[in-house]
Every structure is written in C-alpha cells, then in structure tokens.
Amino acid sequence: MRNIVYSLRVSEIITETKHAKTIRFDVPAELKEEFFWKPGQHITIELDVNGERVRRPFTISATPSHGNALQITVKSNPDGIVSKFLCTKVKVGHQLNVMPPFGGFTLEPLKDRQRTLYFFAGGSGITPAVAMIEAALEREPRSKLFLLYANRTADDIIFKEQLELLAERFPSQLEVRHILSKPSLWSMFSPWKSGRITKDVALEYLSECRPVAQDTQYFICGPGTMNADVREALRNCDVPTDRIHAESFGGNLDMPKDVASVPALLKLDYYGEAIELEVAKGQSIMNAVRAAGLEPPYSCQSGICGTCRAQIKSGAVNMKARMALEDSEVAKGAILTCQSYAKTAELSISFK
Amino acid sequence: MSTHSNGMPVLPKEAYTSQEWFDREQAEIFSKTWSLAGFQEDITEPGQYISVQAGLNNIFIVMGRDHRLRAFHNICRHRGTQLLRAEGKTQKAITCPYHDWTYDLKGNLISVPEQEKEFPGIDLSCNGLKKASVDIWRGMLWVHPDENAPSIINWFGEVEPYLAPYDPAGLIETEEGYSKHEIKANWKIIVENYIDGYHLSHLHSHTLNMYDHSKIECEFIGPHFAFWEPLADFYAAEVEKVTPMPLIPGIPKDKMGAWVPMLFPGIGLGESENSWSTFHITPIAPDRSMVEIRTRVANESTWAFTKAAMASASLWDKHLGAKFNAGPKVDPMSSGDFMQEDIYACEQQQKSLQSPFFEHGPSSKHGEKPVRDHQRVVAEWVERKP
Ligand code: FES
Ligand code: FES
Ligand SMILES: [Fe+2]
Numbered sequence: 001m002r003n004i005v006y007s008l009r010v011s012e013i014i015t016e017t018k019h020a021k022t023i024r025f026d027v028p029a030e031l032k033e034e035f036f037w038k039p040g041q042h043i044t045i046e047l048d049v050n051g052e053r054v055r056r057p058f059t060i061s062a063t064p065s066h067g068n069a070l071q072i073t074v075k076s077n078p079d080g081i082v083s084k085f086l087c088t089k090v091k092v093g094h095q096l097n098v099m100p101p102f103g104g105f106t107l108e109p110l111k112d113r114q115r116t117l118y119f120f121a122g123g124s125g126i127t128p129a130v131a132m133i134e135a136a137l138e139r140e141p142r143s144k145l146f147l148l149y150a151n152r153t154a155d156d157i158i159f160k161e162q163l164e165l166l167a168e169r170f171p172s173q174l175e176v177r178h179i180l181s182k183p184s185l186w187s188m189f190s191p192w193k194s195g196r197i198t199k200d201v202a203l204e205y206l207s208e209c210r211p212v213a214q215d216t217q218y219f220i221c222g223p224g225t226m227n228a229d230v231r232e233a234l235r236n237c238d239v240p241t242d243r244i245h246a247e248s249f250g251g252n253l254d255m256p257k258d259v260a261s262v263p264a265l266l267k268l269d270y271y272g273e274a275i276e277l278e279v280a281k282g283q284s285i286m287n288a289v290r291a292a293g294l295e296p297p298y299s300c301q302s303g304i305c306g307t308c309r310a311q312i313k314s315g316a317v318n319m320k321a322r323m324a325l326e327d328s329e330v331a332k333g334a335i336l337t338c339q340s341y342a343k344t345a346e347l348s349i350s351f352k
Numbered sequence: 353m354s355t356h357s358n359g360m361p362v363l364p365k366e367a368y369t370s371q372e373w374f375d376r377e378q379a380e381i382f383s384k385t386w387s388l389a390g391f392q393e394d395i396t397e398p399g400q401y402i403s404v405q406a407g408l409n410n411i412f413i414v415m416g417r418d419h420r421l422r423a424f425h426n427i428c429r430h431r432g433t434q435l436l437r438a439e440g441k442t443q444k445a446i447t448c449p450y451h452d453w454t455y456d457l458k459g460n461l462i463s464v465p466e467q468e469k470e471f472p473g474i475d476l477s478c479n480g481l482k483k484a485s486v487d488i489w490r491g492m493l494w495v496h497p498d499e500n501a502p503s504i505i506n507w508f509g510e511v512e513p514y515l516a517p518y519d520p521a522g523l524i525e526t527e528e529g530y531s532k533h534e535i536k537a538n539w540k541i542i543v544e545n546y547i548d549g550y551h552l553s554h555l556h557s558h559t560l561n562m563y564d565h566s567k568i569e570c571e572f573i574g575p576h577f578a579f580w581e582p583l584a585d586f587y588a589a590e591v592e593k594v595t596p597m598p599l600i601p602g603i604p605k606d607k608m609g610a611w612v613p614m615l616f617p618g619i620g621l622g623e624s625e626n627s628w629s630t631f632h633i634t635p636i637a638p639d640r641s642m643v644e645i646r647t648r649v650a651n652e653s654t655w656a657f658t659k660a661a662m663a664s665a666s667l668w669d670k671h672l673g674a675k676f677n678a679g680p681k682v683d684p685m686s687s688g689d690f691m692q693e694d695i696y697a698c699e700q701q702q703k704s705l706q707s708p709f710f711e712h713g714p715s716s717k718h719g720e721k722p723v724r725d726h727q728r729v730v731a732e733w734v735e736r737k738p
Contacts, residue, residue: 112509113505
C-alpha cells in the first residue's frame with residue numbers, strides 16, 4: 001500500500017456520549033472505490049500539530065452497505081492529541097486528511113453459512129464490533145450473534161440505542177448483554193453483571209449464550225488489557241485459539257520499553273526503487289526511513305494497525321510490539337517497521 | 353444401469369436384495385453425507401457425549417467446556433478400539449478400555465501408559481483423535497465423517513423453503529411419540545413407500561384422511577424430496593377447535609397442512625400443524641432396516657393437550673377408522689394405524705423380491721414419479737467416481 005492521504009470534508013457530527021462523537025465524511029464519487037471498506041477496518045487521520053505530522057487510526061463504525069456514510073466514532077482521550085482534537089475542534093465543513101481503509105481485523109459475512117459469532121467489546125472497542133454486527137445481521141441471516149459489552153458506567157455506553165434497535169429488529173439473531181465495572185447506584189439501567197470479564201464470568205456467559213451453529217467465532221475488541229484478559233478467560237473455557245480474533249484499541253498497552261538494537265546499513269527496496277540508508281542504534285526502521293526523506297505508510301506507530309508493514313529479505317530485527325501480525329506472517333518475514341529495530345549490522349527490507 | 357423406459361423403475365431388483373449393492377451404498381452414500389445423530393437436547397452439558405453409527409463410521413459427539421460440540425471418530429489411535437459406547441458423561445478425559453491411552457475432550461492424546469519404556473520417542477501430538485464434523489440444524493444434531501465437510505446449509509439450504517414455517521427447536525419431545533421398528537425390508541423400499549403419493553388415498557384411505565391428497569405439492573430439490581399437502585376441508589374449517597393436539601404456532605392459515613420431506617439419505621420428517629417428527633431409516637442388511645421415530649409437539653401444558661383431545665374426540669371418531677373391519681390382531685390392515693399399514697406393505701414387497709417370478713410392474717406417471725426420482729438419486733451416488 002502506498003502512502004496516500006486524501007482531504008475529505010466532514011459532513012456531520014453526532015454526539016454519542018459525554019466523551020464520544022461520531023464524525024461522518026463526504027466521499028466524492030471518484031474516491032468511492034478507494035474508500036470502500038470491510039467491516040472492522042480503520043482509516044487513518046493525519047493532523048499537523050505544531051508543524052509535526054501526527055497520524056492515528058480510527059475504526060469505521062458502520063457497515064459498508066447501501067448509502068452508509070464513512071464514519072468514525074471517537075472517544076476523547078486526555079492524552080490523545082488527535083482524539084481530543086477530533087472531539088472538540090472539528091466542525092462540519094472542515095477538511096481532514098484521511099488515508100484509505102485498512103486492516104486485517106475484519107468479518108466477511110458468509111451468506112450460505114450458519115455461524116455463532118461472539119463479540120466481546122469494551123468502551124470504544126465497540127466501533128469495529130458494531131460494524132461487524134450490522135454486516136452479519138444484514139448478510140448472514142442464519143447466524144446468531146452475541147455481544148457482551150463492557151463499560152465503566154451506563155453513561156459510557158456508546159451506541160446504546162442503536163444496539164437496542166438492532167436487537168429489536170433481529171430478535172432471534174442478536175442478543176446484547178452489558179457488564180459495567182462501576183455501575184452507578186442511581187442509574188435505572190441494570191446490566192447483566194457488574195465487574196470485569198473473568199474466567200468465571202466467561203464460563204457463565206458461554207453456558208447462558210449457547211451456540212446452535214457450531215461454527216463459533218470469538219471477536220475481542222477491547223482497549224488495553226481487556227483483550228489479554230478475555231483471551232485468557234476464553235482459553236480457560238477451552239475455546240480453541242484459532243477461533244479467537246482480537247484487535248487492541250486505545251488505552252495503555254503493556255509494551256516492553258526498549259529492545260536491543262545495533263547500528264545498521266539498510267538496503268531498501270522501496271516500491272521498486274533501491275535505496276541505501278543508515279539506521280542508528282535505538283532508531284526504529286520507520287523513523288530511519290522517514291529521516292531519509294521518504295514517505296512510508298504508517299498510522300498508529302504502536303504496532304496495532306499494521307499500516308507500516310514491510311517484508312524482511314535478509315538480516316534480522318527485534319520488534320517491540322506486533323499485535324497486527326499473526327505468528328505465521330512473522331515466520332514468513334513480515335515486520336512492522338514502526339516497531340522494528342536492527343538486530344544485525346546489515347539488513348534488507350522491501351516495501352510493496 | 354437399466355433399460356427401463358420412462359414410467360418404469362430405474363433400479364434393478366438386485367439393488368434391493370444384494371450384499372454388493374448394500375456395501376456400495378454404505379460406502380458411497382451413508383459414509384459421505386450428513387447423518388442424523390439425534391436431537392439438540394440430547395447433549396446439554398460439557399462432558400456429555402453420544403456415539404452414532406454413520407455408514408461405515410462410528411462417530412462420537414462431545415460438548416466442550418465452551419459449550420461447543422466436537423465430533424471425533426470413535427477409534428483409539430493405538431489399535432483402534434472403540435472408545436465410547438452409546439451415551440454418557442465423562443469428566444475431563446476419555447480413556448481407551450484396552451491399554452488406557454487417554455485423550456482430552458479436544459481429542460489430544462495426553463497420556464500413554466509406560467510411555468518411556470514402550471514408546472520411546474513417540475510424538476503424542478501426532479496421535480490425536482481423528483476429527484469429524486458436527487452441527488445443529490432444525491433442532492437436530494448432524495454429523496459428517498469428514499472434518500472439512502461442506503457446510504450443512506450447503507446440504508439442506510435449498511430445501512429449507514419447502515419445510516414447515518416454524519422452528520422445531522422450540523417444540524418439546526413426547527415419550528408417546530417415540531418408537532423403533534425393525535422392518536424386514538431394504539431401506540429404499542421404506543423410502544419409496546414414504547414418498548409414494550399414489551398409495552396415500554388407497555392404503556391409508558381411513559387413517560390419513562385429515563389431509564387433502566388431491567392437492568399435494570411435491571418435488572425433488574437436489575437429492576431431497578419435498579412434500580406438502582393442505583388440511584382436508586372438513587378439518588381446515590375449524591382446525592383451532594378440532595385439532596386433537598394444540599396447534600404449533602407460526603403457521604399461516606392458508607399453509608396449514610403437512611410437510612413430509614424425505615431428506616437424503618433416508619431421513620424423513622413429518623412436520624404438521626400439531627406435531628413434528630423424525631422418521632430415521634438406518635439400513636442394517638440388504639433386506640433389513642431400522643426405523644426410529646421421535647416426536648415433538650407444541651410446548652403447552654398437559655391441560656391444553658387434554659382439552660384439545662376431548663374437544664375433538666367425536667369428530668375424529670367419525671372420520672378415522674380401519675380399512676378393513678377385522679380385529680387388529682388378525683390383520684394389520686385393520687389396525688387403524690398408518691405405520692402398521694406401511695410396514696406390512698414394505699415387508700410383503702421385500703418378500704416378493706426374492707421370488708424368481710418377481711418382475712417390476714409399470715410405475716405411475718404422477719404419484720410414483722418421486723419413487724423413480726429417488727432411484728435416480730441413489731443410482732447417481734453409487735456410481736459416482738471419486
Ligand atoms: S504504524 Fe501501525 S503498526 Fe506500525
Ligand atoms: S487400543 Fe486403545 S489403548 Fe490400545
Ligand atoms: Fe404410507
């Protein structure tokens with residue numbers, strides 16, 4: 001994927017909760033194809049913050065069908081420059097720099113299948129889940145969907161009404177349950193449970209929400225540590241690993257602070273162009289490439305989105321984080337350049 | 353295969369009598385299709401299992417702690433001993449009775465007695481149980497011997513629109529509706545009887561007359577036979593009042609009637625306005641088959657059933673009876689039970705097939721077309737090149 005940024009007009013802004021907004025974009029006819037997405041994919045927003053270019057991925061929070069606008073739903077995060085800007089500064093009519101949809105955490109509806117699809121979403125992690133749920137309800141009529149949605153309080157539930165409407169429209173197909181970690185005593189809303197998704201909660205959930213279709217798939221879309229927790233809980237209930245799909249969203253990720261590295265000579269195959277450059281000790285491959293004046297694609301810069309992916313041809317790197325890659329892809333030489341540091345003094349890497 | 357022209361049976365006589373045909377059908381049909389293994393409610397707890405024979409394969413289904421079903425070939429990877437019998441509940445592991453090799457519920461081989469001494473260097477991970485496929489459709493459990501079987505929707509999806517417009521999973525099983533019959537006839541004779549529209553108003557003139565046999569709609573959808581007929585007028589007029597059992601909710605008034613498909617191979621359903629049953633034919637020998645019938649009815653109180661039975665009794669006394677008026681003990685044709693009538697017809701037909709004087713007679717143009725179509729489906733499957 002080349003690194004192309006388009007300027008799109010903000011067409012609508014919807015307030016979802018106190019801290020979350022949905023931003024819709026106009027996509028001109030000639031870009032429709034470029035901006036076609038799969039449920040679960042994200043777009044990258046690029047901002048200029050005090051002369052520095054900052055990019056962040058945001059999941060598209062709608063399903064790609066008839067007439068649905070391209071939209072993201074953003075929860076303002078106190079330390080997130082981009083999310084704060086999007087939630088407070090952006091107005092209808094503004095132009096924003098956007099990179100086309102991307103990402104491998106997707107659900108492709110299978111029309112002539114019956115499946116049981118479990119979604120475990122936390123906070124703003126509902127964004128890919130809701131896009132996938134809508135798509136499956138529309139195009140996988142025999143499948144049953146279970147959503148377990150974790151939030152702090154009832155007021156933090158994004159898409160609360162939309163989910164209720166969906167459950168009403170598809171009563172035999174969708175079942176939504178809520179779990180709140182800090183339910184307010186005064187709230188009228190009573191969740192299925194309070195607390196967190198532990199092994200016992202997962203066991204209870206799976207025994208109450210039993211699969212009819214035996215092709216079960218489990219999607220985890222949580223912020224921070226929720227993914228690891230739910231994955232662990234599911235594994236403890238003997239859910240096979242190859243049925244669990246996860247993507248991390250926002251929040252703090254436990255990442256090693258530093259990885260070992262050496263200064264290296266990097267031979268680059270940059271979309272067919274041969275370039276040689278130097279990588280300093282402690283410098284990521286991504287930063288070295290950008291320092292050389294090139295424009296490689298990137299977005300989250302934290303190993304989640306996979307936008308900066310490249311292929312290693314010789315030599316080796318150490319990767320800090322690599323959530324966006326499957327083990328099998330790593331075995332075949334895929335790397336995330338934003339997370340990679342030289343391990344050998346000579347390296348060759350190709351961008352395609 | 354056969355030189356019979358249109359209107360004549362497609363399969364030769366040997367198809368109903370020879371061991372060779374029987375073996376070919378076992379290998380090519382019953383071991384390569386989705387088999388009915390039971391009802392969804394047969395397995396409800398983690399660790400619970402059932403085992404079933406599906407053609408040449410014995411397969412067991414067990415529920416994991418995630419409440420998902422798994423199916424495995426019921427064969428120990430050591431010397432092939434059958435691991436589990438019939439049905440039951442296991443804790444966390446399955447131990448072979450012969451030499452105690454032990455597998456977990458995911459099919460992994462987890463222990464081999466005296467491993468170091470007797471099997472130095474064995475890789476346990478290469479000796480896990482062989483996987484099969486399992487799924488639930490219309491409230492029934494289905495197994496397929498192939499781990500990567502085509503999806504069950506692929507197999508049944510096209511016939512679905514021709515089935516009753518309610519979900520059988522919402523009904524409850526009745527003990528009175530259970531029966532098992534060993535019938536001295538080839539499985540195809542029983543299928544042919546089930547799908548033969550020509551016999552309904554003759555053999556069953558006094559038993560199945562609550563349906564209007566003149567308005568039958570039936571056809572083969574792929575390998576499956578679909579069949580529907582409406583209620584007879586006298587019954588339709590006041591069905592809510594005179595149904596002998598509570599009506600199953602969800603059937604539009606103009607569709608009230610009986611859906612009686614025969615799914616391939618040999619799995620009949622009887623889906624009506626007030627009961628739902630499976631009619632599962634399992635071949636045992638060229639001239640012997642087992643038929644197991646299980647029935648579900650509307651999930652209503654005992655009182656609702658009593659009330660319906662009482663309110664409708666006088667009407668049914670008038671309309672139902674036996675074809676000949678001898679006592680049921682003497683003549684099955686006077687039992688007043690259509691199942692007995694059918695079994696009798698099938699067994700007599702099988703007997704005659706042994707006679708050197710037997711010759712296939714002409715086959716009726718409309719009523720018996722399904723019979724010829726089914727024979728064609730069977731012929732196609734047994735002749736299939738791998
Ligand atoms: S930029 Fe997102 S993984 Fe590297
Ligand atoms: S045959 Fe099963 S342990 Fe030997
Ligand atoms: Fe009959």
